[in-house]
Amino acid sequence: MADGTIGLWTVPLAVFGGAVRVSTPFLFVSLGECITERSGRINLGLEGTLIMGAMSAYGISYLSGSPWLGVLAAGITGALLGALHAGICSLPRVNDIAVGIALMLFGTGLAFYLGKPLIEPTAARLPAIDFGWWSDVPQVRAALRINVLFLIGVAIAPILFWAFRTTRWGLLIRTAGESSDAARAMGYSVLWIRLRATMAGGFLAGIGGSFLSLFYPGSWNEGLSSGQGITAVALVIFARWNPMLCLWASLAFGGAAALGPALQSVGVTSGYHLFNAAPYILTLAIMIITCSPKRTLTGAPAELSITR
Amino acid sequence: MIIGETPLPSGALGVDVVAMTMRFGGFTALDNVELKVRPGSFHALLGENGAGKSTLVKCIMGYYRATQGGVLVGGREQAIANPKEAHALGLGMVYQHFTLVPAMTVAENLVLARDDVPAVVDWTKEKKLLAAFLSRMPFKVPLDAKVSDISAGERQKCEILKQLYLKRRFLILDEPTSVLTPGEADEVLGMLRAMVVAGDLTILMITHKFREVMAFADDVTILRRGKLAGHGRVADLTPDDMARTMIGAEQLTVQPPRVGEVGEPRLELTKLTALDDAGAIAVHGVSLAVRGGEIVGIAGVSGNGQRQLVEVLAGQREAESGEIHIRGDLYSASRKEMRRHKMSLLPEEPLKNACVGGMSVADNIAFREFDRAPFASGGWWLNRSAFRKDAERKIGLYKIKTRTPDTPISALSGGNVQRAVLARELGGEVEVLIAANPCFGLDFAAVAQIHAEIMAARNRGAAVLLVSEDLDELLELSDRLVVMFHGQLVHEARASEANLTEIGRHMAGH
Numbered sequence: 063m064a065d066g067t068i069g070l071w072t073v074p075l076a077v078f079g080g081a082v083r084v085s086t087p088f089l090f091v092s093l094g095e096c097i098t099e100r101s102g103r104i105n106l107g108l109e110g111t112l113i114m115g116a117m118s119a120y121g122i123s124y125l126s127g128s129p130w131l132g133v134l135a136a137g138i139t140g141a142l143l144g145a146l147h148a149g150i151c152s153l154p155r156v157n158d159i160a161v162g163i164a165l166m167l168f169g170t171g172l173a174f175y176l177g178k179p180l181i182e183p184t185a186a187r188l189p190a191i192d193f194g195w196w197s198d199v200p201q202v203r204a205a206l207r208i209n210v211l212f213l214i215g216v217a218i219a220p221i222l223f224w225a226f227r228t229t230r231w232g233l234l235i236r237t238a239g240e241s242s243d244a245a246r247a248m249g250y251s252v253l254w255i256r257l258r259a260t261m262a263g264g265f266l267a268g269i270g271g272s273f274l275s276l277f278y279p280g281s282w283n284e285g286l287s288s289g290q291g292i293t294a295v296a297l298v299i300f301a302r303w304n305p306m307l308c309l310w311a312s313l314a315f316g317g318a319a320a321l322g323p324a325l326q327s328v329g330v331t332s333g334y335h336l337f338n339a340a341p342y343i344l345t346l347a348i349m350i351i352t353c354s355p356k357r358t359l360t361g362a363p364a365e366l367s368i369t370r
Numbered sequence: 371m372i373i374g375e376t377p378l379p380s381g382a383l384g385v386d387v388v389a390m391t392m393r394f395g396g397f398t399a400l401d402n403v404e405l406k407v408r409p410g411s412f413h414a415l416l417g418e419n420g421a422g423k424s425t426l427v428k429c430i431m432g433y434y435r436a437t438q439g440g441v442l443v444g445g446r447e448q449a450i451a452n453p454k455e456a457h458a459l460g461l462g463m464v465y466q467h468f469t470l471v472p473a474m475t476v477a478e479n480l481v482l483a484r485d486d487v488p489a490v491v492d493w494t495k496e497k498k499l500l501a502a503f504l505s506r507m508p509f510k511v512p513l514d515a516k517v518s519d520i521s522a523g524e525r526q527k528c529e530i531l532k533q534l535y536l537k538r539r540f541l542i543l544d545e546p547t548s549v550l551t552p553g554e555a556d557e558v559l560g561m562l563r564a565m566v567v568a569g570d571l572t573i574l575m576i577t578h579k580f581r582e583v584m585a586f587a588d589d590v591t592i593l594r595r596g597k598l599a600g601h602g603r604v605a606d607l608t609p610d611d612m613a614r615t616m617i618g619a620e621q622l623t624v625q626p627p628r629v630g631e632v633g634e635p636r637l638e639l640t641k642l643t644a645l646d647d648a649g650a651i652a653v654h655g656v657s658l659a660v661r662g663g664e665i666v667g668i669a670g671v672s673g674n675g676q677r678q679l680v681e682v683l684a685g686q687r688e689a690e691s692g693e694i695h696i697r698g699d700l701y702s703a704s705r706k707e708m709r710r711h712k713m714s715l716l717p718e719e720p721l722k723n724a725c726v727g728g729m730s731v732a733d734n735i736a737f738r739e740f741d742r743a744p745f746a747s748g749g750w751w752l753n754r755s756a757f758r759k760d761a762e763r764k765i766g767l768y769k770i771k772t773r774t775p776d777t778p779i780s781a782l783s784g785g786n787v788q789r790a791v792l793a794r795e796l797g798g799e800v801e802v803l804i805a806a807n808p809c810f811g812l813d814f815a816a817v818a819q820i821h822a823e824i825m826a827a828r829n830r831g832a833a834v835l836l837v838s839e840d841l842d843e844l845l846e847l848s849d850r851l852v853v854m855f856h857g858q859l860v861h862e863a864r865a866s867e868a869n870l871t872e873i874g875r876h877m878a879g880h
């Protein structure tokens with residue numbers, strides 16, 4: 063078999079490579095939202111957080127020359143936006159979903175406004191690790207060039223899964239999300255726990271944004287996000303608030319999203335747009351199959367405004 | 371604690387409440403209340419629904435901040451700003467409404483309650499410690515079960531064990547026995563009584579059951595409408611004295627005698643099957659007929675499908691299979707059918723199942739009729755003054771204690787929410803009545819009123835299905851008694867000839 067002629071193997075390889083690339087922002091946003099929702103709040107503003115994260119990461123990376131400083135800046139920006147969300151939601155009679163929508167528009171608008179001067183320059187990008195060094199097939203090498211953020215995200219998922227069970231913070235977040243009465247009776251401040259959980263969620267979502275501007279697609283422009291932030295929030299529901307399932311859901315979603323371009327690369331062009339819609343069709347299909355009007359949503363934190 | 375101050379005495383703690391006043395907005399829930407709980411005593415706190423009992427103990431625990439007044443712990447004034455500070459002093463409380471986290475396991479709940487939860491929990495070690503602790507306790511709870519999967523009685527035991535695990539020296543129990551069977555209540559209170567006698571613990575218990583006060587308490591304090599109405603030694607008092615002090619000059623509703631003929635079958639269930647929230651079978655092929663002028667009681671330990679059965683009848687849950695007929699017509703719990711058959715419902719947890727908490731008392735009372743004359747013209751234009759007038763009449767008739775008809779119903783005490791629902795459901799004509807644990811957590815005056823209303827509805831010819839966990843209530847009201855176990859009706863008897871041991875045996879599934 064000569065170089066570059068691996069035939070139909072191109073498709074699964076491209077799907078794999080695409081899945082890793084596309085899923086990274088989903089993974090970070092959904093893990094972040096998972097923390098926030100387990101504490102009993104929904105932050106729909108993560109779409110805005112994602113874009114603000116992308117913008118600030120690009121700006122700081124450009125100014126400092128270090129993409130990792132950019133990632134940190136994105137995380138901090140996200141945490142601040144999370145604090146803003148939690149702060150507004152702690153006022154009486156405020157609905158977290160409405161605040162989330164407002165913050166989504168606010169974050170997006172602010173990022174476009176502040177990011178205007180960043181469209182031209184090129185910032186330092188995040189590195190990737192070459193796991194395909196052993197092969198000389200270019201498609202294999204391309205697919206196995208895995209970005210570091212993805213690996214970090216993959217590590218965070220089991221850590222979160224473990225932390226929800228065995229750490230004090232994990233137990234407290236779950237308590238706040240399952241029964242604010244219980245948390246109050248134990249003498250914990252629910253608002254304080256949710257503030258921290260929303261900030262942690264924003265931090266991860268901001269990092270998810272930095273991936274967009276610093277790795278793939280790897281530039282800053284206004285068309286950077288195509289609703290990844292919102293989709294990731296849906297992924298959390300779909301993953302039943304379980305960080306490990308968030309990982310698999312993000313990968314499945316990323317793989318489905320990579321299907322269209324992969325098929326195109328081997329010359330299958332008919333139904334291209336249909337394949338591009340694959341992730342959304344997949345989400346809808348799984349939602350319909352797993353939901354039932356006769357059962358409550360298993361795993362849903364009881365204090366969420368949608369389940370309460 | 372200030373350095374150099376002598377620590378609190380060890381063993382049971384005494385707590386005094388001094389001149390405590392608590393206002394919620396313009397409403398005074400506690401008015402200059404005094405309470406003295408001697409160290410090493412078992413103290414009962416009595417009062418009607420809404421008298422301010424829960425408010426008082428929540429102020430002690432720092433859950434609410436009292437408007438005025440102070441708390442002395444071990445004879446020393448303490449400013450308790452939140453429950454954590456109360457815990458640090460050795461005070462603990464089992465709240466009226468469960469404070470276990472349902473989605474977590476029993477073990478997780480117990481560890482979480484500690485004030486010093488380690489940053490990383492070593493579950494193997496913690497479980498060993500918990501198991502060792504449980505082996506010293508007279509009753510058991512399954513450590514690895516999720517709280518949502520255990521019965522209400524087990525949850526209550528778990529709440530109490532949690533407090534003992536935390537080594538409290540002053541324990542407040544807010545209606546701890548309302549979800550326990552009399553046998554379980556004696557077991558739990560007996561053990562606590564022994565700890566009090568041994569000098570390890572002081573107990574302040576809120577209850578509506580005189581039997582428990584007489585059997586277990588040393589002292590009693592009685593509240594009426596937020597004021598101290600009386601206190602004394604239980605040994606010097608009779609239940610009658612206490613009841614008098616609780617209700618003051620108010621008259622108890624007298625239950626009408628059982629009269630009238632039993633009529634035609636009116637409510638018929640045929641092979642009804644329904645699932646629970648997790649998709650498991652909860653009601654399994656239940657067939658039952660209730661005649662006009664008859665009360666059929668369904669006995670059973672909670673969690674044997676009673677809730678799901680009532681939900682199907684109320685239209686809150688779809689039946690998997692089987693049919694319901696009323697007067698021979700197929701019934702699917704639509705609003706139209708309920709209206710046509712004059713169906714009334716008193717579901718359990720009325721605030722959740724029969725009210726909209728944020729809407730006013732008047733609106734909640736009007737739910738059944740709001741879109742018809744005189745409440746609405748043409749079926750859409752609402753006439754607010756008619757709502758108000760009807761509500762005022764029913765508030766008077768059913769003795770609902772509310773500041774105004776426009777107060778949100780969620781601000782009422784449990785007993786008064788129950789009375790408001792009663793006013794709505796029994797205020798008009800009734801042909802079929804479904805009642806589920808209608809007296810749960812209510813004071814004796816409210817219980818007397820509700821029992822009288824149910825009996826009166828029966829005497830007027832209504833078919834009544836009464837689901838209850840309280841066997842005494844069932845024996846008092848029912849004409850016929852059936853026992854539900856694991857979703858099936860396993861036993862039937864005439865209430866007048868019912869044999870208690872046999873019923874108990876069937877409730878336990880033997």
Ligand SMILES: Nc1ncnc2c1ncn2[C@@H]1O[C@H](COP(=O)(O)OP(=O)(O)OP(=O)(O)O)[C@@H](O)[C@H]1O
Nearest residue numbers: 394399419420421422423424425781782783784785
């Ligand atoms: N958070 C609150 N806001 C406003 N009013 C309240 C609040 N909590 C209680 N109340 C009112 O204070 C009064 C006393 O309530 P409380 O819960 O202490 O009664 P209770 O004696 O425990 O009655 P029950 O036997 O029904 O439990 C009631 O009229 C209630 O409506």
Ligand SMILES: [Mg+2]
Nearest residue numbers: 423424425466
């Ligand atoms: Mg109370």
